[in-house]
Amino acid sequence: MNQVATLIFNQVSKRFDQQVALDGLSLQLYPGMVVGLLGQNGAGKSTLMRCALGIIEPTDGEVSVLGSSVSELSSALKMQIGYVPQQPFGYEGFSVAKALDLHRSFYPDWDMALETEWLQRFDLDPKQQVQRLSVGQRQSLALIMAMSYRPKLLILDEPVASLDPIARRKFMADLFDLALESGSCVLFSSHITSDLERVASHLALIKQGKLVLFKEIDALREQVKLLTIEEGVQLPEELQLLNRQGSKVLVDNFQQEFAGLIKAESLNLEQLFMELHS
Numbered sequence: 001m002n003q004v005a006t007l008i009f010n011q012v013s014k015r016f017d018q019q020v021a022l023d024g025l026s027l028q029l030y031p032g033m034v035v036g037l038l039g040q041n042g043a044g045k046s047t048l049m050r051c052a053l054g055i056i057e058p059t060d061g062e063v064s065v066l067g068s069s070v071s072e073l074s075s076a077l078k079m080q081i082g083y084v085p086q087q088p089f090g091y092e093g094f095s096v097a098k099a100l101d102l103h104r105s106f107y108p109d110w111d112m113a114l115e116t117e118w119l120q121r122f123d124l125d126p127k128q129q130v131q132r133l134s135v136g137q138r139q140s141l142a143l144i145m146a147m148s149y150r151p152k153l154l155i156l157d158e159p160v161a162s163l164d165p166i167a168r169r170k171f172m173a174d175l176f177d178l179a180l181e182s183g184s185c186v187l188f189s190s191h192i193t194s195d196l197e198r199v200a201s202h203l204a205l206i207k208q209g210k211l212v213l214f215k216e217i218d219a220l221r222e223q224v225k226l227l228t229i230e231e232g233v234q235l236p237e238e239l240q241l242l243n244r245q246g247s248k249v250l251v252d253n254f255q256q257e258f259a260g261l262i263k264a265e266s267l268n269l270e271q272l273f274m275e276l277h278s
C-alpha cells in the first residue's frame with residue numbers, strides 16, 4: 001500500500017502500575033478503512049484509543065498519526081482528528097444550536113450541510129437545552145460535533161451504545177458512507193458484533209492488551225475456522241493458532257484441508273468471540 005498510514009502503533013505497551021492495558025501492540029490503519037475494535041471489558045480498547053489521541057502516553061513503543069508522532073502533533077493535524085468518548089461531555093447551560101456554534105468556531109473546514117442533515121437524521125431540536133437531552137441524544141450531538149468537519153481520523157468509543165436500534169442502524173450505515181465518501185479512516189469500538197459485521201471493513205480483536213487478529217471482515221469467514229482434528233495431529237505450519245480446547249482448534253489463515261482434519265467450521269463474529277475466549 002503506497003498511501004501514508006493514518007494511524008500507526010509500533011510495539012505499543014501501556015501499563016498502569018502493575019496492570020498491563022496494552023502489550024506490544026502493532027497496527028497500521030489507512031484511509032478508507034472502517035475498523036471495528038472488539039474485545040472483552042478491560043481488554044484495552046479505550047486505552048488504545050486514548051493512546052492514538054495522545055490523551056495518554058504509552059509506556060513503551062510509538063504511536064504516529066497522519067505521518068507525525070502523536071506527542072508532536074501540530075494544531076493543523078489535531079484538527080484532522082475527531083473523537084467521541086464513551087461518556088460525552090460538557091456544554092451544560094447551552095442550547096444545542098449554541099453548543100454547535102461554539103464547537104464549529106474551532107473548525108475552519110466545518111461542513112454546515114452535513115451538520116444540518118445529521119441534526120435532522122437524529123431528530124435533534126436545535127432549541128433544546130443540552131442538559132435536558134437524553135443520554136442517546138447527547139451521544140448523537142457528540143457524533144455530529146466529531147464528524148461535521150470531516151476528520152481524516154475518526155475515533156469512536158462505543159458510539160452507538162446509547163442509541164436506539166433504528167438510530168443505531170442509520171448511524172452505522174451513514175458512518176460507513178461518510179468514511180468512503182471522504183476517505184476518512186474510522187476506528188470504533190462496539191460490543192454489538194452484528195453492527196461490526198455489517199459496517200466494518202476490518203476487524204481488530206484485542207485480548208488482554210494484545211492484538212490477536214486484524215483482518216478484513218470479508219476474509220474472516222474464509223480464513224478463520226474452528227477445526228475439529230484427530231488426536232495427535234500436527235497442524236500445518238501456515239495455520240495461526242488462536243485458541244485450543246482438546247480436539248477443537250481455532251485458527252487463522254486456513255487454506256486447505258489436511259490429513260487428520262475432521263471438520264472445518266466457519267464462524268460468525270459472535271461465535272468467533274466466544275470461541276476465542278472459551
Ligand SMILES: Nc1ncnc2c1ncn2[C@@H]1O[C@H](COP(=O)(O)OP(=O)(O)OP(=O)(O)O)[C@@H](O)[C@H]1O
Binds near residue numbers: 040042043044046
Ligand atoms: N487510568 C487508569 N488507571 C489504572 N488502570 C486503568 C486506567 N485505565 C484503564 N485501566 C486498566 O487498563 C485495562 C484496560 O482498560 P480499558 O478501559 O482500555 O478497557 P476496555 O477494553 O476499553 O474496556 P470496556 O469494554 O469495559 O470499556 C483495565 O484493566 C483497566 O482497569
